[in-house]
Amino acid sequence: QVQLQESGPGLVKPSETLSLTCTVSGDSVTSYYWSWIRQPPGRGLEWIGYMYYSGSTNYNPSLRGRVTVSVVTSKNQFSLRLSSATAADTAVYYCVRGHTPGIGDNWGQGTLVTVSS
Amino acid sequence: EIVLTQSPGTLSLSPGERVTLSCRASQSVSSTYLGWYQQKPGQAPRLLIHGASSRATGIPERFSGSGSGTDFTLTISRLEPEDSAVYYCQQYGSSLSFGGGTKVEIK
Numbered sequence: 001q002v003q004l005q006e007s008g009p010g011l012v013k014p015s016e017t018l019s020l021t022c023t024v025s026g027d028s029v030t031s032y033y034w035s036w037i038r039q040p041p042g043r044g045l046e047w048i049g050y051m052y053y054s055g056s057t058n059y060n061p062s063l064r065g066r067v068t069v070s071v072v073t074s075k076n077q078f079s080l081r082l083s084s085a086t087a088a089d090t091a092v093y094y095c096v097r098g099h100t101p102g103i104g105d106n107w108g109q110g111t112l113v114t115v116s117s
Numbered sequence: 118e119i120v121l122t123q124s125p126g127t128l129s130l131s132p133g134e135r136v137t138l139s140c141r142a143s144q145s146v147s148s149t150y151l152g153w154y155q156q157k158p159g160q161a162p163r164l165l166i167h168g169a170s171s172r173a174t175g176i177p178e179r180f181s182g183s184g185s186g187t188d189f190t191l192t193i194s195r196l197e198p199e200d201s202a203v204y205y206c207q208q209y210g211s212s213l214s215f216g217g218g219t220k221v222e223i224k
Contacts, residue, residue, distance in 0.1 A: 044218050045154075045205055045207075046215065047212075047213040047215065058212070058213075060213070061118065094162075100167070100209065101209065102207075102209035103152055103167055103207075104162060104164055105164055107162060107163070108161065110161050
């Protein structure tokens with residue numbers, strides 16, 4: 001059974017880059033689609049972006065230019081980088097696996113990232 | 118961007134009742150790319166339905182999805198206490214977007 005685990009700093013300063021890693025166990029990142037989705041405290045879900053291991057990506061237009069999703073096949077991980085962070089980026093961040101681009105078949109437990117000085 | 122509007126915002130129902138949740142899109146969505154999720158407090162969302170009407174692995178038969186075009190529905194045939202949660206629809210065809218959610222409470 002696939003398991004996903006997010007890791008990274010829980011506190012990021014404004015204007016800095018938010019970086020998270022998702023470690024995948026029980027499956028290979030060289031199959032399926034891998035997404036990041038976030039949820040501000042007390043609010044709904046927002047799709048950030050997804051990628052296929054071959055390198056194809058698709059990002060939320062509202063975040064395009066600030067977001068990069070990439071995969072490290074040797075470590076069976078994929079990552080998120082969100083530059084120029086602001087308080088509006090404070091959220092629980094989930095890494096997600098899907099059989100179709102953007103669908104969330106399996107989710108990590110989520111990690112809270114707070115953007116604050 | 119396709120905007121998904123869910124209604125009602127909150128439902129309060131008794132165990133055993135039938136529940137109908139609505140998801141309306143601002144433009145037509147391919148049924149192939151419409152999903153529903155359940156999220157309980159402190160937990161990650163769980164996929165219930167994909168392709169508008171296909172139950173995900175392990176999802177009880179009391180959950181069903183239907184609809185096409187701009188109007189989609191999630192139905193819980195007989196509400197169980199453990200179904201208390203927020204339910205989100207998602208379209209994953211043209212870019213991706215989520216609805217704002219419907220909270221289902223158990224009386």
